[in-house]
Amino acid sequence: MSTSAERRVSGLEVRSIDYVPLDERHGKLWHLGPLWFMSNAQIATLAVGLVGITQGGNLVWSLLAIVSGTVIGTFFMAFHSAQGPQLGLPQMIQSRPQFGYVGALLVWLFAYVQYAGFNVFNSSLAADALHTTVHGSLGLWIVVVTVVALVVALVGYDVIHKAERVLTYAFLVIFGIFTVGVLLTLHYPPGSFDLGAFEWTPFLAQFGVVAGYQISWAIYVSDYSRYLPPDVTVRKTFYWTYFGSALGGIWLMVLGALLAAWAGQDFDTIPSINSAGDKVFTGFGAIVLLFSALGLVSVTALNMYGGSLTLISAIDSFRRVRPTLAVRLATLVFTAALSLVGALAATSNFLENFENFLLLVLYLFIPWTAVNLMDYYVVRRGHYAVAEIFNPHGIYGRWGRHGIIAYLVGFAVMIPFFAVGTLYVGPAAEALGGADISLFVGLPVSALLYWWLTRSIDVAAEARLAEAEAAALEQAAREHREP
Numbered sequence: 001m002s003t004s005a006e007r008r009v010s011g012l013e014v015r016s017i018d019y020v021p022l023d024e025r026h027g028k029l030w031h032l033g034p035l036w037f038m039s040n041a042q043i044a045t046l047a048v049g050l051v052g053i054t055q056g057g058n059l060v061w062s063l064l065a066i067v068s069g070t071v072i073g074t075f076f077m078a079f080h081s082a083q084g085p086q087l088g089l090p091q092m093i094q095s096r097p098q099f100g101y102v103g104a105l106l107v108w109l110f111a112y113v114q115y116a117g118f119n120v121f122n123s124s125l126a127a128d129a130l131h132t133t134v135h136g137s138l139g140l141w142i143v144v145v146t147v148v149a150l151v152v153a154l155v156g157y158d159v160i161h162k163a164e165r166v167l168t169y170a171f172l173v174i175f176g177i178f179t180v181g182v183l184l185t186l187h188y189p190p191g192s193f194d195l196g197a198f199e200w201t202p203f204l205a206q207f208g209v210v211a212g213y214q215i216s217w218a219i220y221v222s223d224y225s226r227y228l229p230p231d232v233t234v235r236k237t238f239y240w241t242y243f244g245s246a247l248g249g250i251w252l253m254v255l256g257a258l259l260a261a262w263a264g265q266d267f268d269t270i271p272s273i274n275s276a277g278d279k280v281f282t283g284f285g286a287i288v289l290l291f292s293a294l295g296l297v298s299v300t301a302l303n304m305y306g307g308s309l310t311l312i313s314a315i316d317s318f319r320r321v322r323p324t325l326a327v328r329l330a331t332l333v334f335t336a337a338l339s340l341v342g343a344l345a346a347t348s349n350f351l352e353n354f355e356n357f358l359l360l361v362l363y364l365f366i367p368w369t370a371v372n373l374m375d376y377y378v379v380r381r382g383h384y385a386v387a388e389i390f391n392p393h394g395i396y397g398r399w400g401r402h403g404i405i406a407y408l409v410g411f412a413v414m415i416p417f418f419a420v421g422t423l424y425v426g427p428a429a430e431a432l433g434g435a436d437i438s439l440f441v442g443l444p445v446s447a448l449l450y451w452w453l454t455r456s457i458d459v460a461a462e463a464r465l466a467e468a469e470a471a472a473l474e475q476a477a478r479e480h481r482e483p
Helices: 003-010 029-040 043-048 059-081 083-087 092-099 105-133 138-155 157-185 200-219 234-266 269-278 284-318 325-345 350-379 401-417 427-431 438-453 459-479
Strands: none
Touching: 029 157, 029 200, 029 234, 029 284, 043 105, 043 200, 043 234, 043 269, 043 284, 059 083, 059 200, 059 234, 059 350, 083 234, 092 105, 092 284, 092 350, 092 401, 105 138, 105 200, 105 269, 105 284, 105 325, 105 350, 105 401, 138 157, 138 284, 138 325, 157 234, 157 269, 157 284, 200 234, 200 350, 200 438, 234 269, 269 284, 284 325, 350 401, 350 438, 401 427, 401 438
């Protein structure tokens, strides 16, 4: 590792939305596996697996919806991960070539709301777990969780990776025992495994929130691969991200479905985990909850980190920002404060609000992921003039009409297929008995429309410009290091 890379690793991370020069690239590809495994293997994910049961579906079809939703949703987020090492950029800044220097604010606003929303749920759930085990007020624990997550996010990329690896090893032991206990000690109502009791509405509701949850990682997945050297292959980056995230997600969502089927109407996330754990041995439920709180702190830090990068990107669209440690600190504190206020003001009815939030995330980011992946893998095939992404008058323009049109049209055609609990059921979803198939409509429409609109782009010219600017890009990145 170079001296500059060692200096960066030894202290606080100084980079944010700027390009990571080659002499600062470090880390091992396999680190992506435990990072994304543990990011998904926490009890907010467990709550995603409850939806099919709570909407009247039986256990076996809920489990099948969880697996299929994870398999499909994780596919998209893992392909985003492969962009990080190749471009050396965080995820959301990569939206500028599709949506424009200013136009990317459209998706950045939605992304920032997602970060804040997830952190409200995560910190509230962690506080509830600590209140149940250690006692103390919920408000106090929300503050503690937020402050600890803020410190982790401030130290940055490397400590987040290391923390997730350590937590993964502990998870395999604690949740391994817990899962065996759930399988051996809990009993399920008659018909739980009846394949003949299929219903479209709860199946697609479960499928939709699972796919939405996995796709929601796409907006910051390359944030955690951008320091890897560019010679790692797209295929291997995809595999480590995909299997880590999918295995962690399926494990916890399946546990959620099992606990919901066992507890029935009496299900409540924290008390149910505590009760199921105590069936293994007295006090084990508290151990599971304490460890779960640590997992939620780590994922809250991930959201703060991504939220900070998105906020800096948004500010930079109006006024050029020199990405310094002070800027990182200011945006992290603002992001933490926003989620803290939300968590302290949050009401009960966690499950219903969480389900609706996940569906909203799915609806907002399906067109974005379609446009971004179509652009990277089909239209431009990974060739970008990175320096131009930071040029307000560069080749990508201020408003990327192709991306904006494809996004808005894709979102519009999804609206009739939305089914958001009691909030809104579109006419197409109503005709389908409440089944939500908006994912299968918006994704191909946005992707194919973007491809059709961008047929005239001179990708070869952009590649030549990127090659011509490469040396200057590396030099500028080195000059922008803080002492």
